[in-house]
Ligand SMILES: Nc1ncnc2c1ncn2[C@@H]1O[C@H](COP(=O)(O)OP(=O)(O)OP(=O)(O)O)[C@@H](O)[C@H]1O
């Protein structure tokens with residue numbers, strides 16, 4: 001498997017009146033194409049901060065982060081402290097399901113998906129509808145986010161995140177608002193989409209039950225990796 005990205009000694013420190021908060025304090029790992037990583041850790045351990053650095057939503061304050069772009073040859077330093085370059089990095093490479101779903105309230109369910117595809121230059125209404133069917137929302141395509149439940153909004157956010165076929169898919173508590181049955185359905189759909197389209201994923205969760213969908217489990221505490229293990233679930237089938 002090809003290497004997709006590498007972080008080395010990554011730091012995200014915040015200066016606060018009360019002192020320095022080390023949200024990430026020397027994180028190093030490599031992720032290969034096709035891996036499905038689950039990131040576990042207590043509240044405040046740095047999980048969201050790590051996803052935000054992985055996606056170039058946030059700029060690390062130290063360390064190195066390089067990414068293998070599918071468009072170009074070789075590894076590039078991921079842009080930081082430059083919002084335009086960070087935005088284009090995200091558009092080209094990243095799908096992100098946020099802890100709070102961030103759907104656009106003035107757009108319908110379907111339009112939320114079409115917009116993301118359009119921004120990535122990959123408009124494909126047929127695929128958008130197919131993905132909404134995959135997450136069980138074919139009847140809700142023309143409703144607005146304010147007219148569907150929290151769990152349904154989360155499923156829209158999930159469909160949206162894979163609509164443009166990202167290289168790297170990130171999810172923050174992406175099944176947090178779903179019942180076990182729906183959560184399993186959504187995870188199975190995601191895993192099969194990731195396998196079919198060679199999408200690499202990193203999902204943050206508190207739910208140890210999701211480990212069965214992962215090929216690798218990384219545990220983080222106080223901004224440091226405390227364990228990093230492969231599971232027996234195959235990533236290459
Ligand atoms: N803007 C900020 N300024 C100062 N400290 C911050 C800021 N954002 C986050 N932190 C701190 O960084 C640490 C990591 O936060 P982070 O949001 O990454 O945790 P988390 O693991 O995602 O937690 P949760 O499971 O509760 O979502 C916490 O101690 C948090 O208080």
Ligand SMILES: [Mg+2]
Nearest residue numbers: 047048049099
């Ligand atoms: Mg968080």
